[in-house]
Amino acid sequence: MHPSRFLLATTALLATCVQNVHSAVVFAHYMLGNINADHVAQDIRDAKLAGIDGFSLNIGDPSQPFVLPVVTSLFAAAQAAGTFHLHISMDLYASGDAAGGHPGLYNALLKQFMGHPNYFHMNAAPYVTTFSDGGLQNTEWFNWKVSIGTMYFCPNFDNTTGYTTGADGWWDYWGPIVDCVFSWDAAWPVRPGPGNQGSASQGSDEIDVAVMTAATKRGKAYNMPLSTLQYKDSYGTNIYRPGDLTLVKRMENILRLQPQFVTIISWNDGPESHYIGNIWPEQNTDAEPARYVSAGRRWNHSGLRPLIKDFILAYAAGLPYTGSASLPALGPASVEGAMWYRTVTAQSTCPPSTHPDNAAAGGEVVNWAIVVGTGFTDVSVRVTSGPSSTTFAISGPGFHYASVQKNPGQQKIEVLSKGAVIGLGQGGRCVSALCPDGIYNMNDVVVGIGSPIVAPPVIACDDRPIHCQSAYVRWKALLKSWNAFS
Ligand SMILES: *[C@@H]1O[C@H](CO)[C@@H](O)[C@H](O)[C@H]1NC(C)=O
Ligand SMILES: *[C@@H]1O[C@H](CO)[C@@H](O)[C@H](O)[C@H]1NC(C)=O
Numbered sequence: 479m480h481p482s483r484f485l486l487a488t489t490a491l492l493a494t495c496v497q498n499v500h501s502a503v504v505f506a507h508y509m510l511g512n513i514n515a516d517h518v519a520q521d522i523r524d525a526k527l528a529g530i531d532g533f534s535l536n537i538g539d540p541s542q543p544f545v546l547p548v549v550t551s552l553f554a555a556a557q558a559a560g561t562f563h564l565h566i567s568m569d570l571y572a573s574g575d576a577a578g579g580h581p582g583l584y585n586a587l588l589k590q591f592m593g594h595p596n597y598f599h600m601n602a603a604p605y606v607t608t609f610s611d612g613g614l615q616n617t618e619w620f621n622w623k624v625s626i627g628t629m630y631f632c633p634n635f636d637n638t639t640g641y642t643t644g645a646d647g648w649w650d651y652w653g654p655i656v657d658c659v660f661s662w663d664a665a666w667p668v669r670p671g672p673g674n675q676g677s678a679s680q681g682s683d684e685i686d687v688a689v690m691t692a693a694t695k696r697g698k699a700y701n702m703p704l705s706t707l708q709y710k711d712s713y714g715t716n717i718y719r720p721g722d723l724t725l726v727k728r729m730e731n732i733l734r735l736q737p738q739f740v741t742i743i744s745w746n747d748g749p750e751s752h753y754i755g756n757i758w759p760e761q762n763t764d765a766e767p768a769r770y771v772s773a774g775r776r777w778n779h780s781g782l783r784p785l786i787k788d789f790i791l792a793y794a795a796g797l798p799y800t801g802s803a804s805l806p807a808l809g810p811a812s813v814e815g816a817m818w819y820r821t822v823t824a825q826s827t828c829p830p831s832t833h834p835d836n837a838a839a840g841g842e843v844v845n846w847a848i849v850v851g852t853g854f855t856d857v858s859v860r861v862t863s864g865p866s867s868t869t870f871a872i873s874g875p876g877f878h879y880a881s882v883q884k885n886p887g888q889q890k891i892e893v894l895s896k897g898a899v900i901g902l903g904q905g906g907r908c909v910s911a912l913c914p915d916g917i918y919n920m921n922d923v924v925v926g927i928g929s930p931i932v933a934p935p936v937i938a939c940d941d942r943p944i945h946c947q948s949a950y951v952r953w954k955a956l957l958k959s960w961n962a963f964s
Contacts, residue, residue, distance in 0.1 A: 501600065501699070501738045502794045506745035506754070507567065508533035508552075511761035512544040519555040521756055522562050525745060528754075528783040529790035532556075532563035532598050534607060534741055538572030540587050549591060556596035563598035565605040566591070570612035579612040581622045588626060600657070600699075603630040607660055607701070607741075611635040619655050632658035632701050632739065636675065642685045644692030658699035658738065661685055665703035665728070665743050666719035669836045680720055680840075681727020683735065690737055701739035704728050706782070706818075709751040709920040711834055712766035718920050720840030721820070725782070726847045726879045729789045733799040740793065742786070751921040754782050770921040776907050781926025784814035788849045788877070805877035807851040813901040815848030815927040817861070817891040819884055820920050821909050828913035834920060846891050846903075847879035848872075848927060854895040862890040864909065886911045888936060891927060903927040905934035914940055 506525055513521070525533065535552065537545060556562040566588060570579030591597055592604040599605060606629050611619075623631060633656060635641055640648035642661070664685040668676030678684055683702075690700040705728075707721035732740055745755035748762055748771040757771055771777050792805045807814055822828065824842055844863050850872060857872040864885030872878050886909045893901030906925035 502736070502740075502796055503531050503598075503600075503738070504529065504740045504742065504790050504793065505532050505534040505565070505598075506530045506742040507747070508535050508745045508755075509747045509761075510535050510537050510545060510548055511746075511758075513548055513758050513761050515551040515555070517756065517758045517760070518548065518551045519558070521745065522552070522555045522559050524755060524780075524783070526559055526562050527787075529787040529794075530742070530745075531561075532565065533745060534567045535564055536567045536569050536609060536744075537584065537587070538569045540573070540584050545587070549587065553591060553594050553596055557594075563596050564591075564594075565598040565607065567607045567609060569609040571610040573612075579610070580614070581608075581612070581619070582625070585626065592629070600630040600632075603628045603657075605630045605632060607631075608633040608635070609662065611638050616651050616655055623655065630657045631655065632660050632699065634660040634662045636661045636663055636685075642675065642688065644688040644690075646692075649692055649696060653696055653698070656698060658701055659689060659693055660701035660703070660739070660741065661689055662703055662743070664689075665705035666708050666721075666724060667839065669717060669719055669839075671835075676719060680722055680724045681731060683728070683731040686731065686735060686737070690735060699738035700735075701741055702728075702732055702735065702737040703741050703743050704732060705743040705752045706754070706779070707752055707920075707922060709770070709834065710749055711770060711832070711917060711919075712749050712764065716832070716834040718834040718836045718839060721920075721922065722840045722843060722845050722881060723879060726845075726877075729805070730799065730877075733789075733792060733804060736793075736796060736798075754779050754786060756780075769915055769917055770919045776923070777921055779922070779924045781816040781903070781924040782818070784808070784926065785816055785847055785849060788814050802874065802876035802878055805849055807849045807875065810851045810853035812851040813848060813854070813893050813927060815846065815891075815893070815901065815903070816924055817844060817846040817889065817903045817906070817927065818922045818924045819844040819863075819889060819906075819909065821907050821923055822913070822918055822920065823884065823886060823909060823911050825911045826913050826918065827911070828916070828918040832917035834918065837918060837920065841881060842884045843881035844884045844889055844891075845879070845881040846927075847877070848893055848901065849877050850875045850893070854900060856896045857900075858894050860892045860894065862888070862892075864888065884909055887939060889923075889925065890936075891925070892930075893927060899930045901927045902930040902933040904936050907937070908939035910939070 573579035663675035706725045708719040748757045749767040852875040859870045861882045864887035868882045891903040903925040906923045
C-alpha cells in the first residue's frame, strides 16, 4: 500500500471515532482587499454587533502585496474586539495558479497566523476552508495537510463528482481528508444550463440535507451557506440567481437542520451583490461593479443585519424549530426587519445586452421579513408599492415574511399594532420602469425597518413616473409588450 493511502485509511478509521460537539458558529465570508486598518476594525465591530462570530477570510492570490498588511490588521482588530475569530479561506479558483491553484501557496500565511489567539479553532485545531477544490486529487490534498500539521479542515469541494448527493463514492474518496464539509452553491437556486449548481428553488435545502446526512453518518460536521442573492455584471460575467425569499427560507431551514457551522455569503463581496457589510471605496475601484454597488447609501445592505442578528441568536440557542416563535425579537417592545427589492422591472427599458443570464428568475416583487416582540398584539404589515397597498395580518410575535407585487414608484413598509405604526421602512430608491443605471441592475435595494421617529425621509424618484415619460418611451414599452405576445 502506498504510504499516503495507508495514512488515508488510518485517518478514516480514527475520524469515525470522533464525536462532534454541538457548536453553532456563524462566520461571514470576507473578501480580502486593500482595506485600510480603520475600516477593517469597523467591519469587525459591525459584524460583532450583528452577532457574527468571525470572518472567513477569502484570499485569492496570497502573494499580492496588500495581503499580509491587511491580514495583520484584521487579526489586531479581532484581538482588540475580544471574542471575534478569523480563519483562512483559500480561494484556489482565484489564486493565480495556472493549474487551478494549490494550497501550498498559502503555507507561509497559515503558519504565521494559525497560532494567533484570534485564529478560529475547532476541537483545538485551527479551522481552514476553501473556495473550490483546485482540481487536485485526494492524495495531493492529503500530502499538503501533512505538510501543515494539525488542522480542522472544512473545505468547499462542492464542484466534485457526487458531492451534492452525499454519494458513498465521494465519501470513500474525500472523507478521510475532511473534518467537515461546506457547500457553497447550495445558497442560491440553480441557474438553468449544463454543469450549473444550486438549490432546486428559493431557499430549498435538498443539497444540504443530502450532504449533512452523509457527513453526520461519518461523524463529520456541516457548514451551511446563507446568502441573499447573486447578481454579478462584471469581469466577463453577467448572471443572476435570486434573491427574493431565499435568505429567509434558508434561515428557517438552518434552524430546522442545526448544522454545526453557518457561513454568510458574504460580508463584503460587492461585485456579487450579496454583501451585508460595508463596501469601502479603497477596496475596489473598478468601474464595472461601481455601476451597481457603491459606497453610497443607495446600495447599502446593512438594513438586513438586525434580522440576521435575531436569526443568529436563535441558531446559537440550538432550540428545535417550531415555527415563527422560534425566532424571537431582541426584546418584547422590539421590531426588527427589512424590505428588499430590485429597482428594475420586467418592463424596464434597459439595453437587452445588459440583462444577466437568468434575469427572468425570481418575482416582480417587494420582499419583507420582520421579527416582532412579544409585547405587541393585533399586528399587521402594510406594504405600499407605487400606487397600491397590501395588508398582511400577523398571527403572533416572532418571525414573519412574504412578498407582494411590485409597482414602479415609491416603496414603503409599515408595521402596525392596533392601528398604530410601530415600525417603518422607507427612503429606499424607487422602482423604475425606465433604466436609470443604463444596465439591467438586479442588485437589491434594502430598506431597514426602524422606529417611525427615526426613519429616513422619502427620497424623490430619480426618474419620472410612467405617465410623464415621453411618447417614445411609452411606444417602446408598448412595442415590447406586443412582441411578448407574438
Ligand atoms: C468546476 O469544475 C469544472 C470542471 O472540472 C471546472 O471547469 C471549473 O473551473 C470548476 N469550478 C470551480 C469553481 O472550481
Ligand atoms: C449604511 O447604513 C447604516 C445604517 O443606517 C449606516 O450606519 C452606514 O453608515 C451606511 N453606510 C453608508 C456607506 O452609507
